[in-house]
Amino acid sequence: MQRREFLKISALLTGGLAISGTIFEELLAMSDEDLKAKFGVYPTYCEICFWQCAGWTHVNKDGVIQKITGNDKDPHCNGRLCPRGTGGIGSYFDKDRLKTPLIRVNERGQQKFREASWEEAFDLIEKKMKDISVKYGPESIALFHHGSGGKYFTNLVKAFGSDNIAKPSFAQCMGPREVAFANTFGTGLSSPEPLDIRDSKCLVLIGSHLGENMHNAQVQEMSDAIDKGATIITVDPRFSTAASKSKHWLPIKPATDIALLLSWINVIINNEWYDKQFVETNCDGFEQLKQHVQAFTPEWAYGITTIKPEVIVKTAKEMHDASPSVIIHPGRHTTWYGDDTQRLRAVAILNAILGNWGQRGGFYIPEKAEVPHFHLPEFPKPKWTWKDTTGGKYNLVDLGLSNAIVDASIPTKDSDKTKQVKGWFVVGTNLINTLPNTKRTLEAIQHLDLLVAVDTMPMEITGWADVVLPECTYLERFDSLRVSQNREANISLRMPAVKPMYNTKPAWWMARELGLRLGLKAYFPFKTQEEELDWELKEIGSSLKEMKKEGVKIVSKPEHELYIPKGSKFEFNTDSGKIQLYSAAIEAEGFSPLPVYTAHPEPEEGFYRLNYGRAPMHTFSRTANNPNLTDLMDENLLWVNPKIAKIWDLKENQLVKLKNQDGVVSTFAIKVRITERIRHDSVYMVHGFGHADARLTQAFGRGVSDTEMITNVMLDPIMGGTGMRGNFVTFVTDVNA
Amino acid sequence: MRYAMAIDTLKCVGCSDCVVACQTENNVPIGYCRDWVVEVTEGTYPQLALENRSERCCHCENAACVRCCPTGASHKEEGGIVVVTHEKCIGCAACIQSCPYDARYTHPDGYVDKCTFCLHRVNEGLKPACVSVCPTKCMYFGDLDNPESEISKVLKNRKWKLLIPEAGTDPKLYFLV
Structure with missing residues (x-):
């Protein structure tokens, strides 16, 4: 097709009348590459999981997102997205998305909200943050986050004066490693x-x-x-x-x-x-x-x-x-x-x-790219952090523990009144299905003066919030550059392929608007994220324009060596410069310097260890409502060994509820999958199902939430992680009981 | 030219990426699919074997669906790719009945739909969407008549099986075992 013809058609399709003469001239002046970006494919990196594969969002001739494919240059995916990345379009089309800011109108837990303007939502948050700061200190504002939006709220919360910041990906996941x-x-x-x-x-x-x-x-x-x-x-x-x-x-x-x-x-x-x-x-x-x-x-x-x-x-x-x-x-x-x-x-x-x-x-x-950030003023030094509430534990840990912040939100007769968490920002993580012991999470929430939830979906946590801020999906927004280590240093750009649907906004914008209201303008020097991206990219010899075309750029230094010569001495970042087979640091904290085996409790008769894991088409609980991905798997199943099924007279696909060692019965029922693939002493389910928020119309009541059944939390004394595999369940065959 | 596809069951993890990629590539409505994944477990704990197979239309040499189609909507394109011309299809579903692989479905718009080996992509020199997306690179597509093609080589060097060979349809979907 001739370029001029293409332009004409494009102009018609995007609503010919709406395109003014000047914009049309601007289009004509664009390079072919820019046109491709304008009417075809847009670089992004995936937000459906933490792997953040880079790809292209394809927009069809009607201006509608058609598909997402991988970027060939990206070492995270080598041009091949996984089912969740391919099905990422479902996060955009999901009809249950959060559509406008919400303010709670009733008691927490009754889940009654009214639609609000961004002004109203920010007014309320600003007021409550200031109230908490006056009454308890700025440290009493905490942040839980996962995903791209977390960075901007980290900046906000730190600038406000708190370092009570945690990612469940640490103490509920990678921390021990x-x-x-x-x-x-x-x-x-x-x-x-x-x-x-x-x-x-x-x-x-x-x-x-x-x-x-x-x-x-x-x-x-x-x-x-x-x-x-x-x-x-x-x-x-x-x-x-x-x-x-x-x-x-x-x-x-x-x-x-x-x-x-x-x-x-x-x-x-x-x-x-x-x-x-x-x-x-x-x-x-x-x-x-x-x-x-x-x-x-x-x-x-x-x-x-x-x-x-x-x-x-x-x-x-x-x-x-x-x-x-x-x-x-x-x-x-x-x-x-x-x-x-x-x-x-x-x-x-x-x-x-x-x-x-x-x-x-x-x-x-x-190797990891070195991308400079614009110089911000020093953050105020908080008077205390979550660490000061744990009684001198976890000295080997430098990242926040979500569970410790939950604990610091529940006042007890012994707890230090000067070190209480009173406000939560929860950005992109559904704490209800993420932190073990749901009951305790809810107890902490009831003690808060402010809970702000930022999400694209009406996840359970948003139902407990005072203010819900609807984020647009990753396909509708810019975000910070992806800068991750790999064999070769590389960077990746995410840009919007379409305008945000509904009254949704990027987290970058939300954090900045709140920052301006709180007098923290110096920490938010850029007016738009594009300016910030362009500034960073120019610092490393690229530009936003270039990255819009490329999506991924390899910025490896020639001197980087992937391997070290066999037999050579390598300088490790330890006190002696050598690998610590024997850990004096762990010993100094009062733990065994060499690993030891300790026996763990075993299930009582009639109970089975609850194991949980992942399915390739879902990411935790966050995709459980995605229409494309629920089409592949719309509930979790309970894997039961045939011998155990026989003892209990369980039939394939029979619905059962579960009861755990602490007497907690699952809210919903789960279908039995009788399979030889599981041992007789355990049962297994995919994590992330059993959603309890009725606004998630696809996911509501489908399967059981493993998180709900995990009430025995085995704390790692060294780093505070929440061990979750010491829970035992039995079958409740009368699901109406 | 004879197009065929081979799936390496030793590498397939059954993730269903092929299914989503097909749906988004070909506007297959949610709730329907042109390809799907089958998981077969054999044995008893702990002596077990598991096979994952990404299945779809086998683009049979001897295609029952083409022979039984009353309007000629089901037909073969160059290279043996079996395609349904939607405009010609009256939705009688005779082809659905005749297919031993259950590879066809009735689209909500009334016509019968199925895998086309992404003919529109193949015509542009691309591989089918499922092959291009597969994270385990377990799928091979190409021309059986070209001994230098990747698929000819892999079928020459590996053991493979066909689904329901006794149906006599001469399928073009191979499973490497």
Whole structure:
């Protein structure tokens, strides 16, 4: 098609009358690239999960979003989005979206709201924030966040004078891993994890169900590794998809992983299957480790894990044979049993002695773009933070604990009246289905003077808010650049493909408007996010114009080395510059400097351990109403072993409610899926279903919320994570009871 | 030219990305699909095997649906791709009855719809949407008559199976095992 013709048609389709002469001339003056951006594809990166794959939003000739595809240059996705990214359009078209600001008109929990203007909503928030600040201090405002919008509210809350800021992705997810690796290798792993899976010869997955969790590039690389004949070893009480791709599936008894890890370390050390030169050059504490693991023989582990000694030895040998191209996958959601930092320490140690750091097929050395931020004034120093309310615990943690902020919101007779959280901003995270022990979360909410929820959907948390601020979806807004580590440093742009639907706004704008009202203008120097993006991009030799065309830019420095020469000394960010097999820092906090196994409670008769996980087409509870994704899966099922189903006379698809060890009965019922893929001592469900807010018309009442059943929270004493796999459930077959 | 598709069941994780990508590419209404994923578990705990298969129209050489179509709406395009011309389709569903793979459905607008191997993309030199999106790269598409094509090579080097070969339809959807 000739360009002029294209323009004419485009002008007609976008409502010819609405396009004035000057705009039309402006269109004619645009380059072909800009036109493509104007009437075709727009760069974005996905907001449906934390992996943030870069892609293109395609707008059809009617100006309507048609599809989203991956950006070929993006190392997070290599041009291939996962089902959630492809189905991300459903977040835009979802008819249940939040459409305008809401203000609560009744008591909390009765979920009565009136529609409000942005002015009214901001007026109310401003007033309440000031009231709280006068009465309790600015520190009493807390922020929980997940996703892109969180950054702007972090800026707001810090500028206001509080550092009570937490992401559930830490204490409910990655925290133990990050603390364990920081106290072994001197650095957490961050995201995407620097795992060289594509060239790995042996990939060990411990409860990590790649393929069911669609951590995109990792799933792709697992597939590459399968193609290249890699050995996969999966440790999982459930026959996961990954287990089905594995040479060795170790159907471990739940909650015994540390015993297996210790015996693997025992076998690898005693058979001299570890990387001697690497250990000598780069590790501290090997002799203590060797001595420590002597008791943990495969025979010892067999009695605990139910994994046969010869299987433990054989799989350890596989790791050795593949080393250094071997990865003991550190996982991501690691808050299981409360001794999670110790378990992840064992994982870190096992990786370390196999000498895979900085090696092809092991851990690569990641690179991250250095993008300067506009210089802001110093944030006021808060008088206290959540840490001051925990009685001197968690000194190895430098990120906020959501659960500690919840605790600090519930006054007790002993709690310090000068350190109370009274206001919450909850941005892009549905705390009701995210934090274990829903009852406690709700109790905390009832003590608040202000709860502001920012979301695109009427998630449960918005039902408890005083003010609900409707965010437009990622397809309708700019956001900060995506700057994540990878094999090569890269940046990615998100720009709107269409105008925001309804009366919705980007979080960037909301935070700034509130900042201006609170006299914090200096912390919000840019009038639009485009200005800010352009300023940042120009600092690194690019521009908004360029990124609109490219979407992703690789900004790797030539001196960056992905691997370190085998046998060389590497400077780790620890006190001694070496890997800490023996952690003096953990010892100084009063915990075992080397990982130990502790037995965990087991289910009583008639009860089954509640395990939960992910489905490839959903992200936690946030996609449970997405029309495209619910078309693939619209409820979770309860996996039950056939033997157990027989005992209980359960039939396939029969609806049951669940009752846990504390007597909590699920609000909704769940269909039974009778399958050999689950052990007799546990049941399994996909996390994120059983939504209780009727405004989520697709998701309401479908399946059971695992979070609701998790009332026994096993706190990790080292880092405060909430271990969630120590809950046991039984079946309530009379669902109307 | 004979177009065919192969799915590597050793790599497929059953994520259903192929299904969503097809829906958004081809305006398949929510609630319907041109492709779908089948999961088959065999054995008893812990001796288990699991197979995931992304299934769709097999674009059979001997296509029952084409033979039984009273209006000629179901027909073959170049390369053996079986397509329904929506305008010619009267929605009688004889083809749906005849298909051993249950690969067709009646679109809410009244015509019968099914996988086209994304003919509109193939004509532009692109791969079908499902093949392009698959995160595990478990899907192969190409010309069986070209011995140098990726699909010819993979079928030569790997074991494969067909679905319901006894139906005698000579399907063009291969599953690598």
